[in-house]
Amino acid sequence: MTDAPARPRPEEFASGRPVVFRNATVITVDSQGVLENADVLISGETIAGVGPKLEVPDGTLEIDASGGIVMPGMIDTHRHMWQTALRGYGGDWALSQYFVFYYLTWGEVFRPEDIYAGNLLSALESIDQGVTTTLDWSHALRTPEYGEAALQAFREIPGRFVLAYGNYLGAPWEWANSPEFRKFVTDNFNAPDDMLGLQLAFDVPDSEDFPEAAAFQAARDLGLRVTTHAGVWGATTDQAITHMYDGGWMTDEVTYVHASSLSPESYQKIAATGGTVSVATESEQSAGQGYPSTWEIRKYGIPASLSMDTSVWWSADFFSAMRATLSAFRSRDHLDLQSRGETVNVNRLRAEDVVWQATMGGATALGMTDRLGSLTVGKKADVVLIKNDESPAMTPILNPYAHVVYQAGTADVHTVVVDGRVVKYDGERIGLPLAPVRDKVAASVDHVRSTMGEEAWDEWMHPQIPEDEQIANPYQYTEDD
Template sequence: MGCNAMNKILIKNAHLISMDDNIGDLLDTDILINDGTIERVEPSISTEAEIIDAKNYLICPGFINGHIHTWQTGLRGIATDWTLSDYLASIHAGLASFYEPDDMYIGNYIGALYQINTGSTTIVDWCHNNPTPDHTDAAINGLIDSKVRGIFLHGSPKHKPKEGMPHYSEIPHPQDEIIRLKKGYFSDEDMLTLGMAVLGPQQSTLEVCKSDFTLARDLNLIISMHVGGNFLTPHGFSVLKEENLLNNNTNIVHANNIPNEMLDLLVDSSCTFSITPEEELQMGFGNPLTKRLIERGGTFNFGSDIESAMAADMQNVIRFALQAVRHEFTLENYERNHSPPSSMSVTTRQAFEWLTIGAAKSFGIDGKVGSITPGKKADLIMFKKNKINFVPMHDPISSIVFHSNSNDVDTVIINGVILKRDGQLITKDLDAKLETLAVSGHRIMHQYREMQAMEKKEG
């Protein structure tokens, strides 16, 4: 079917940060969007379309949040003083078990809407609380209804096993469920892409690792795993490499303190890495992996991780990530030369690349998003240039990375659909949905505290 004017959006006179080396940064540029796709980027386009006057606006690609447990949106703020052991004991061995499918839906729906509100147009949803297919379906429907673009990484819960049941480290990822999802929700991957969130060598046996990685390879899925601390299968990655099961669909999360030899093996195998610096430093993981990956030419992205502990705005994440890695390079220079560095180790533009085209390359979606390029999907965001925190604007990228917050995101377009305009989300019944999230979160916390009280009484 041909597209009429109602399918077209023409953005006029924009200050463009394209993140496409062949286009660059341009003033007074027009962008024509046709049926969800960027059709033209050039001055003075004239055609019948919905017009957006972007004079005095910055336009850039939407941000990509490379690692977020969106289902935890209803637990905002409970983990700000938790250690890793607190988190594992309270979330996976406790709170997660009280989630009903409706809780998964509303957490993912509001969590994804919040990502849109902050300027993230693609999220990598590491969803590892799927005890039943109903929970999984609800989580996916929350993303669908929000209209966010995403990669849904299906994971299984890590509840304490009941007597006579195998430990979760001995249970392969549910193949039937992955195939069901692949044939159902993800038969069309225009907006959502399926992947697997697995235990990996740190938390599962070698047999389980082989089973999970083989399934991901056979279905051409991203396979992602948390890495850090002691390994249940220390030689797991070496065996997986020998069997040609490591590749650019293998995504490693955290991995702050893995030995150089293991890191070299993973980088050499084209694995990608997701870094969540705020959460990693809070919970004692050690320095983020950023510096070591830069030195090795590794492929990486950044994520907000858990809203139970911190805000999920990618502007906050990338500022924190950039200053943390600069600090590491500075310390190294002091050790070598007994002085601060004479030049900046990592630039603000590099950090902005991490948010956009670099993250897209991490997940193999750079042919679809990550830059404002004709032929790519129309996922872009707009900032007013005359905001009190932007004027005078000497460097647009510095303004976004170091001076912006979610309130500065004026307009968000995903797949050619305007989802935020004039600083307001375009959605129905938001107040009622927020109340549903509040009821869900309070009920889960109440049930968890009742369980704690019962255990204390019995203990």
């Protein structure tokens, strides 16, 4: 029996020395599957070895991962990060109230510094929870100045981010082709950067003339992927898919967010053109875009990734995303079969599938399967250790996939590595205090709240609920009984 490696000190991780996780249960999400009592070696920015009893260079920092699970960093493919500054404010909203609040009523009160504050908090939260790559569906970038503010937050937090540039108060066919936006792209994305990417984010509501075609053309001209909310009940329908398909804009570089209320023909078009779907199960269950689409798109072979949508409603907890997605799929299977007098004898979607969606599914949606999503030698070193020696829920680990989905939680995220850099160790972030971020968010909240006024602030936080109509009950006792 060998002694456990000496416990590294946080300051040692800044040295750039190789790092090895020892004696872990390793979920590789590649052809190796799950390895017991195995090691993962990181050298520089990449994964240098995966397997048992790895030989490592002299001076390698060793992390005792026994009793824990090492897995790839998780990937969120759709989060409105700027809205994190109003965390939980809209927890009782319906989707229409969300639209009215941001799109029609209060959208113009948000300043570039509010985008910055929300993104900063969300970015810090992402890496803290083991989400090493996050796509920021940033639909409040009214001018390039707002975009610069969003990017500034990403430059201060050592995570991997994709800015999906959008403007919900503008026409995408106009802003995507403006000289100001083109200059923003040239100034900030003039060279490939694995740590910071760019996409276009816009939606295609029902219309006869389909002006969004010019935004798709802009994306094509700039070599950018597109992410779009599709299949949102009553907002983006099959008509949008028809326009996109007939115009030749549906390719494997388009991600369809939600895709929860589309026809079989629309799903077939997505599948035929190589598109992917970003499923935000907690959002779809609560806001009513349609039933979470994982169950439906599986029939057509469409790859799914996972997302948390917005913290103005829900959390950014990716363990919750996996759990909700698997549970929603199984609930739909039960309802489908029970409606025909049958029962589920075998679960068709397994925990392993959902872990894939949270990792390789995200890499697929971002076009980065050659770099991210699995613990494969040569890929970028985005690695998470889930370990908590004092948590009853972390012992025993018998089915690693099911353990990640149904047993582990954010409190069990022990170590996080992004691009070879250890940003969290033993449950604590390294050199990333919350206080300065919290102060910026507090200032942003104060601005929004004071601009709205206390009465409006309270009314929007607590929307009136219509009274339920009570059904008369004939089963009542009387004095004669």
